[in-house]
Amino acid sequence: MKRVIVGLSGGVDSSVAAYLLKEQGYEVIGLFMKNWHDDSVTISNECPWLDDSNDAMLVADKLGIPFQTVDLSEQYKERIVDYMFHEYEKGRTPNPDVLCNREIKFDVFMKIALDLGADYVATGHYCRKRTIEKEGENIYQLLAGADANKDQSYFLCQLSQEQLAKSLFPIGELTKPEVREIAAKLDLITADKKDSQGLCFIGKVKLPDFLQQQLKPKEGVIVEIPESNQVYHRSIPRFKNKEDELAYLSEKASYSIADGKVVGKHQGAHYFTKGQRKGLGVGGTVEPLFVIDTDVKDNVIYTGQGKDHPGLYKKVLFVNQEEIHWIREDLKLQVDESMDVMARIRYRQALEKATLHQVDSGLYVEFQELQSAITEGQFVAWYQEDELLGSGVIS
Structure with missing residues (x-):
């Protein structure tokens, strides 16, 4: 029997994931990650980790699987919280959920699981994994979840082949209502539990309160x-080449108080x-x-x-070379190559037609339609059909 360690979060999705794996004949162990214990910044008692860990324990008990808690709050603070403060300070807007998967769930947590003799780590994400063979090598594909309404592949856009090799996503073929139905049939305490809101693991946080711990208020x-500002009515110059055009279109408008x-x-x-x-x-x-x-x-x-307002819209964004990440390394673009893809710049956004252009210094993503609020520090993820190929931090 292969051993799988499930990240039991105390929510319905990971509860059902654990059940399905047990049904498939795996030896399943539930592990709850405690990543935060500073209640001073959460709003009310919306998502305290204590309730979650308790629910996870009750689920494990009901499913008859071993359960334990690991405290990763130190790594979480270092890798996620400090990074967030640093990004906000630079005027960028980070995505803690994407980072949390890359740095915590599929890195720190995965290492602990493998040290405990696990063959795989499983989570309750709505996405799917497929293995294909190419030139005698196994290649892992990350696919959108079958429930288009809940697809969470975007949050995993920074995973590597090594991480995917050891990952399982048992509920990827199901819809949310089906998952709830299974949980209700099993009489799991999480069956009707609301999805957690807010920061990955911290819960519903007043962001300014959270940021004020490090970034002091400053009036x-x-x-x-106004829309009539000349910056929106410039005549577009003639470009020597495509790269010059992309550089121009991706440029941030610069404003002054006098504008x-x-x-x-x-x-x-x-x-x-x-x-x-x-x-x-x-x-x-x-x-x-x-x-x-x-x-x-x-x-x-x-x-x-x-x-x-025209100040919200742009068609082209740029990703610095060191912040480009390909899940499908075999499809990585070389300088001067381009690729037609579907892309999104935030979770829940419908996929939009775009073209990737690889240049020396990085990657331009040129959308067919104007995009609202392209935000530095967020992730752009690109797909072909339902496969997520790669992502990058918007610069």
């Missing part, structure tokens, strides 16, 4: 940039992210204000009225 101004009017104050540009609408506290505009850019150096937030 600055909110500036509204608009001061409409309010804020407590720190690093608490805000592009595309954000809530939390600005400015009224009296015809349409709601959206953040179109943040300047953490001068502590200014630039905004525009309405979700169609």
